[in-house]
Amino acid sequence: MKSVSEIVFGGIFMKPKGITIADVAQRAQVSPASVSRYLNGVEGNLSAETAQRIAQVIEDLGYRPNAWARSLKTQRSGLIAAVVADLSNSYVPAVLHGIENITNSAGFSLLIANAQNNPDHESYLVERLLNQRVEGILLQPSSNKLTPSLRSLITNNIPLVLIDRLMDDVDDWDMVGLDNAGAMHLALKHLESQGYRKIVYVTDPPDEVSSRREREQTVLSSYAQWEALQIFVRRDNDPSGLIAIIDQMLAHSNDESTAVVCSNAVTALYAVKAIELCGCRIPQDMGLIMIDDPDWAPFVLGGITSVAQPTFDLGNQAAQLLVDKIQQTGISSPSHTRLSGSLVIRHSTINSHRLKKE
Structure with missing residues (x-):
């Protein structure tokens, strides 16, 4: 497997094997310097007829300039x-x-x-x-x-x-x-308006990623508005830890509505699995909302509420x-x-x- 995953949009021009400026010059009956001037857009000393002839030969031979060599000269790689x-x-x-x-x-x-x-x-x-x-x-x-x-x-x-x-x-x-604080406020305000009183926040490890920290800090700052608030950090794909928290939250719910808030689409799928393994249904037993709005969001569980990012x-x-x-x-x-x-x-x-x- 290659260690570098590269996708090139628009293409990088590379000359076909065996075709050189000298080949173009010989076929067009001009000097290599004239071909070079044409390729670099310096056509002041070339007649229109010569420039047209060079262009036709380049097309006939399928020649493409070596982008690497040109970048060394121009200091521009594109x-x-x-x-x-x-x-x-x-x-x-x-x-x-x-x-x-x-x-x-x-x-x-x-x-x-x-x-x-x-x-x-x-x-x-x-x-x-x-x-x-x-x-x-x-x-x-x-x-x-x-x-x-x-x-x-x-x-x-x-x-x-x-x-x-x-x-x-x-x-x-x-x-x-993204305005992470603003996005999380939208999610929490929506849950509050829907009557949810307890939330479980599911996030990937926030310590070394600023966007995760900002979202978590926004949730923590809203602590006073909830009957209960639990933070769960997903460190692997084992749902048992989250299942335990959900069970604990529901056991002390006193018929107060509980929702799971997910920091992104990846943690949302993880949460869906954990909620289903608990024997709970969404939204009958527990609400779910996530930051991000992937293509699959409208089709899972009848549609997952989200805060869409302007990607x-x-x-x-x-x-x-x-x-x-x-x-x-x-x-x-x-x-x-x-x-x-x-x-x-x-x-x-x-x-x-x-x-x-x-």
Whole structure:
């Protein structure tokens, strides 16, 4: 298995084996220097007839310039990289669509590298991408720690924009992400309006990911408004720990409605499994809401209520900010842009306890 997962949108031009500038020049009956001038857009000394003849030969032979060799001369590779924490997370491809929209229109090819939620692998990928002479990097960090490889981006003045997550001890990198506190407030306000009084919050380990910390802190700050609040940190796929908490919560419910709040779509699927293993039904026995709105959300359990992230806009804005930095057309001072989530109400938060009382 390859250690670097790369997807190239728009293509990287590489010359077919055996076809060289010399071959083009010989067929077009011009010098290699004339072909080089044509390829680099310097056609001042070429007649229109000569330029047309070179173009026709290039098309006939299927010649494509060697992008690597040209980048050495021009100091421009035309490459932007997106390093993501986990490509299997449905959130990530949605963001990449927004990124691709900008890189295509700006004339850049996009390399995508999957860090597999491993900071060491992320460092390795960054080193590889620097060797590929990328002009800028979009980074969704696997951790909030500044590794030597990431520090080298600062040393080498490589433009970088963070996606959704901040880094500790780094203030001079731009970031575009969700307003995590606002998104969680939307979820909690909805549950309260539906009559839920007890909540279990399910999250992946929050310590090293800023977006998780922000969501957890928002839940904790709402403690006073709930009859009971439990935090469960998912560290593996074993649902037994969450099952125990749900059983405990329901055993002392006194007919007060309980809901599970999930930090993302991955923990939501984990919670669904645990709730079903408890013998509970959603929403008859327990409500469920999550941050993020993957494609499958409307089809599971009659529809899971969610706070949708503006994933396309997030990727779009992050990529545009990076392109502006590369082309030096944007603002130089770092900015942190927060985009609002939107509540999508579905079947999973219909509070049957409240309906019975009414």
